[in-house]
Each structure stands twice: as C-alpha cells, then as structure tokens.
Amino acid sequence: MDNMNLTLKIWRQKGANDKGKMVDYNVADISEHMSFLEMMDVLNEQLVNTGEEPVAFDHDCREGICGSCSMFINGEAHGPVKGTTTCQLHMRSFNDGDTIYIEPFRAKAFPVLKDLVVDRSSFDRIQHSGGFISVNTSGNTQDANATPIPKHDADLAMDAAACIGCGACVATCKNSSAMLFVGAKVSQYALLPQGKVEAKDRAQNMVAQMDAEGFGNCTNTGACEVECPKGISLSNIARMNREFLSGSMG
C-alpha cells in the first residue's frame, strides 16, 4: 500500500477547567507499518516544528501491557481492532484519505486533564479500598507449594488478573460503569485460597469506593467485554456480585 494522507479531528483542551473542542489536523505520508501512536508522534513533531503546542496523550510501554494509552478512536476505546490497545493498533487498519476522530476516554470519574490525558486515579483509590491480600513481607510465609491450587482456579485467576487498568471498559459503557475492572480484581483473589479469607469484605469495600467515585451501574450490555483489550470476561462481574451479595447477607 502507498503511504496515506489523513485528516485528524482531535479533542484539544488546555487544562482541566478549560473548555475543549475538536480541532482539525492533516498528516501526510503515513506508512501502514506505523503504530497509531507513531502517527501521533509524526503529528506532534510537525506541530513542534511549526511552533504549535503538541497534543498531550498518555502512553508509556507501547507494548500493550502498561495500560497508559487511552484514546477513543472513531467512537471506540482503543480503536477498531479487537483485543488491542491503542499503542498496538497499526495504521494498516486505516485507508488513504480517512478522517479519524480522536477523543479522550470520557467518564465523570475520569476528568480530562489536558487534550487526551485523563485522570484515572479513581481506579487507584478503588484498589486502595481492598485490592490486596493482607499479608506482611516476612520472607517466612509458608512454602509456596504448601497449598496446592487446582489448575483450573489458578488459570481463571490469571485470566482475571490480566486486566491492565486502562479504563476502556468505563469509557465504553453507557453508564460509565467500572464493574468489569472491579470484578476482575475481586475475582482474582476470590478464586485463590489466599484471597478467600477477605473476599466478602473486599467486595463490599471496593464496590462502596466504586460508587463513591461516581462510576455508574452495570446494565449488562456487555460492551465492556467487547472493547476490553485483554478480553476480561463478563463472568467476573457475576462473581463480584456473588461475593457482594453473600457479604451483604452477613
């Protein structure tokens, strides 16, 4: 394929308290082998060279694992390819002459800080409220093989633990619900004997914090699972509800 010329419509917002708007940019000669963020680098280099302020966006590992990148591209969290973060999206998914809309992840609990950068510290605060097993670092906890864990449970726990905390689930959900994110952590620990001890309290505390942060409720549309770059299963929400209910009933 020949290189592409593209029109970008990008959300620009000076600061958290400023009004934002969509601004048009053109980029030329974009190779299909570029990653989406490398295309953004080209735009930013262009802006720096013409004395304009580059577009701010979060990104770090560019390997699809740190969870930093968070763009809403053409109406989809992380763009059109399933199971992919923005940093692993490549320009071969677009065509010459395309117009691409690029917006931040939007949710009440993810306020915009600047351009495409949002504040996801609400996710951290949910983890503070119970996303851990209460064990001290002693170096003489029991031997790692003292408690066998059925492979099936360990594998399910790993699947839940694969969440990268990017927030695509929240940005996608019409209710801005964080239940897939919270459900994944509650499930990981509830599936392991080490985490069972505190499972009920954990679900209660994390759900309470989730509500306090202003995330919405789940209405089972399943959009979060579809857009999750790591394929976190909706069944984690069911498991969280189970832990939550059994905790509520004492």
Added chain:
Amino acid sequence: MSTLDGKVPHGQPLKDTWTTYKDKVNLVNPANKRNIDIIVVGTGLAGGSAAATLAEQGYNVKAFCYQDSPRRAHSIAAQGGINAAKNYQGDGDSTYRLFYDTVKGGDYRSREANVHRLAEVSTNIIDQCVAQGVPFARDYGGLLDNRSFGGVLVSRTFYAKGQTGQQLLLGAYSAMNRQIARGKIQMFNRHEMLDLVIVDGKARGIIARNLITGEIERHSAHAVVLGTGGYGNVFFLSTNAMGSNTSAAWKAHRRGSYFANPCYTQIHPTCIPRSGDYQSKLTLMSESLRNDGRIWVPARIEDVEAVRNRKLKPTDIPVEHRDYYLERRYPAFGNLVPRDVASRAAKERCDAGFGVNATGEAVYLDFASAIVRYGKEQALLKGESDATDARIKELGKDIVKAKYGNLFDMYKQIADENPYETPMMIYPAVHYTMGGLWVDYNLMTTVEGCYAIGEANFSDHGANRLGASALMQGLADGYFVLPYTIGGYLSNDIRTGKISTETPEFEAAEKEVKERLEGLVNNKGTRSVDYYHKALGIIMWEKCGMSRNEKGLKEAIEEIGALREDFWKNVSVPGGAYELNPQLEKAGRVADFLELGELFAKDALDRNESCGGHFREESVEVGGPQDGEALRDDENYAYVSAWEYTGKPSDAVLHKEQLDFKDIKLTQRSYK
C-alpha cells in the same frame, strides 16, 4: 583514583555472610520508626516492593512515580519469568548453583557476596508472591510449574503466562495499596524527581515536579531510595518504555553518587526489527523462541536483494543457499548461544550486507524445521504412519502454537506477517543496563543516606544478565535486602526529628531546578527534543553498541559533547514550565542522557577488554579454536569502574572496586 570498599562483612564463609549480617545489624524500634521518613522514587518491582515493606515496618514512606499510577512502571512488561532456587523439580538446583550461574553468566564482573545473598533470598520471593495472590502457572496437581531459561541446566523459572512482570508488579502494587490505605505510604503519582537534596553530607530529600500542574515541590526525608530503573533509552530505540529515563540516578550522580560500569548494556538478540525512521520503540520477543527457531540469512547476496524487493519469498530459498550462521560458527551451542554472542553474530551478517528487510537490519528466525519435527513426532504418537506433509505440518503447528502462541500473535499484530507460514524477522535491541549507581553491600551509594535498588544499581549482574534474573533482583532488593540494611543507617537518626525543607540547601536546589526548566522553555530554538534524542541514539548505536573500538569511542565522546552543546543552544520546547507539558519532561530527560552517553563512551574506552555485553574489537582471541571471540582480561580489568562526577562527564574521575572471587574459579566462556 581511589579504591572503593564494598563493605562486605568479613570473617565468615560466603554462605553465612548475609545471615551473620542480619544477626548483627542495628535495628530501629517500632516507636522510633514512626518518626522516620523515607522517600522511595520509582514504583517498579524494586521501588514498589521497598515502599510497601518499609511502610509495613512502620516507617513513613513517600513514594513517587512519573506514571499516572504505580502499577504502570515498566517492570510490567517483563515476559518470561523469575528465577528462584526452590528445586521443586528435583533437578539438582540449589542456592549455590543459582549463585554460580549468575556470577558466571555475568562474566565474572559482579560482587560475589551480593550475588550469593540474591540467590539466598530468591526462594522467599516465591513464597511471598504466592501469599499475595500472584497467579503463577501451576501443573495439574496444583503445584507451581517451572520452565528452563537461557544458559542454565536446571528448571528454576517461575512464570505467569507471558506476563510474569505484570503479575509480580501488580503484587507489589497491591502491597503498596494496603499501606496507602493505612496512610503509611503517601503516594505521589505523576511526579518526577528533578534533584537530590543533600544536607550536611547526607541525602535528606528531593525536588520533584508535579507533572500535572508543573509545580515544583520540596520533599524531605531521613533517607532517599532510588528504584528508578535503567538507562537503555540513551540509545533512543530500546525495549524500555517511552518514559524510562536516567534523570533521578543522574541527579544523584551529579550530587556525589558514583556511577558504576555505565558501558555494560544488554543487547537482546530477538526483538522485532525497526520498520522505518518513525520507529519510536522496539518490542522484545522472548528468548525462549530460540529453543525451536533456527536463525539464518541468505548465503547469496542476489537472494538478499530479491527478498528485500519482495521478488523472492524466504520460503523459496533452498537450504543450500541459506547461511545458518550460528550453527556454522558455534556448532556446540548453535542457536542457543548466550544473548551477547547471538546479537553480535546478527550484526556481523547485517554489516556484511545480508540483512533481509528494507532497512538491512534483520535476520530470519525460522520455525519450519521445528514444525516438521514436532509434526512427525505427533503423527507417530497418533499412529498416523502415512501422514502427508500437509498433515505433519498441521500437527506440528499445533505444538508450536501451544508453546509460543501468544508471542506469534504479538509478532503478527506488529509485523503483519504470519510466522507459522514464513520466518519471523528479528534484530538485536537494547534491553537492559547492568551498570548503574555504585552501591555497597548495604545498597547505599557513595552519598550517605541515598540508596539504589533494582536495575538502578550495578551490583548483581556483572557484565551480562541472565534471563529471568531482573525480576528476581528487583524484588530481592525491595522486599528482603533494603528493609534490613537501611535500618542500620537509620538507627543513627532516631533523634534527628523531622527534616525541614526551609533550609538553604532545599532553596538552592529548587532554584537550580526552576532555572533549568525556565531555560528550556525560553530557549525558543529551532529543533525538537526528539531530533536530539534520535541523533544521540545513532551515535550510541553506531559507536557504543554491540561492538566498540578505541577510535569510535573517542569520536563518540566528541560528538556527544558537541550535540549537547547544540541542544542547549537550539532546542525548542513549546508550552510553559508550570503546566502539564510532556515535551518539557522529555527535554529534561534527554538533557541528562546527553551527559550519561558521554560517560558511557568514556567507560567503554577505559575498559580495554571484552566481557559480557561489552565487546572491544581490540580484545579478541587470536588463532586457535576461539579465534575472533571475546577475550576477557582478568589480570587488568577484574574491577568495578565507579565514576565520580566533576563537571564535564568525560572528565569524570575513576575509582575502582577490586573484585575478589573466593568461592568461584574464573574460567573462559566457550560456545564453539
């Protein structure tokens, strides 16, 4: 030049050193810990685990990371696994064997006592992580599974799919969260350390920039711990995260911490090649692929031209026209030679013009033989003695998919080619830096009260790191070493009281930081920060990369110096100093890389031997079966180079720590 003392306790056998140390080190009583503050910079495996453990013990911890959450530190990207001498497989592993493998793998340039301690605490790490809920891979009996990893004879690597780093980091993050909830860790996300503050010769705080508001903040403490990772991004292209930087370590260096062995860099042989000038970073493919992949380039230059122009498919090149250069040069180890040897051999072929992609910097990693081999075995097992070639391939692909499926998927996503049908293209890339801040046995730098842990220090991997050992060292330092050693130092601080930030030292440091930031945004030059970063990367890669020589290194020192001067004259940083400004963050980091690069080249020039990741063209075997291979010089270079900052990086003063090997006999590595 002076001789440095690593402060390893003497008077007992190596295997008892750490136990004896722990028995005798001074402790701080719980009531006094409440009056002591510790700053931890960086929240990867080392920083995160240290912050959590120190807070548990009762100290008041302030933790800093530049990312928007501590969970995003680049430890998260480690794929393969973590070593521990558990000997769960009963295959003869032991603390001694892990210690021995690590010292030998490091080409005898690490500190024996530190490595032994690392091997000792390795087993505690696995116990701790399982207790935290880290979902390691298990077998059908419910017990932990192991895999084997580069260059060792036992299976001691624990793993969580291809995301071991992620799971270990989330474990440390969860331990931090528990302490954040208790108020024992005060977490500063999106904060970058811009200077170390020294009061009366001791590290007593940092100057940090709030990356959202741009505000400059003073933070005081009784000790400062740097778990800020490595400096691979001095090469611009590396497998590090975009934000990974040397700035915190470099500020400590400028304030008096010696920088050790900066030239020891690990260049990993199996990364996805660069596809063009716009490339922003490189992605690693786990080295486990070399167990089944065969590495080759075309033997005939006309075939190289044809595959580059896509007129010929690699699968159409007959075997007799292929050069399996590792099998040719190293018949004993073949495709499984250590990382440094495999990387140099790929570079040699590509420099000779045999690189197979458009940039001329790629070689093939081919699974076709493995697919047929596994397929035949499966056909036999299934009783299909008359299986067609197509059936054999189908069966073989299933096995390869089960072993490497996630890596093949990742390759396909990035390179847009199907590695089941056509060979992968790979090329070496900068991956890890063994050098770092010099620390003694207590993990303290040459500035009193300033500690360095994990990749940020130099001590455990010598001149080359073995696979699955970085995660082990990060967590060992943070969970099980530093929390002991720092107590010995802080036991003298129980009467000090709160450290004030309203002192001339803090004021001066803050002023310096502000002037530098304002200087950058007011420079209004003509060239972007990336222009300089890329130019530095090219110098580093060409002259301080996989092979180095005196002429090139001397040129590098000159060229980096000139580039740095140009940077300060002509760099353009849009936006203001006191607002969210990613370009300004990058500018500060590149400015520091422009200094570190020069010291790197000077260190490589000083070390006129080849060891581990450092290959000097002047120091090779001549004649005999090892002809052309790396030649180590134990007589003249069995020391750690620790550099003292004096102004211009190339004027740094060398201090040496002599390496003394009591338990291990030094031998030549041979893979022929």
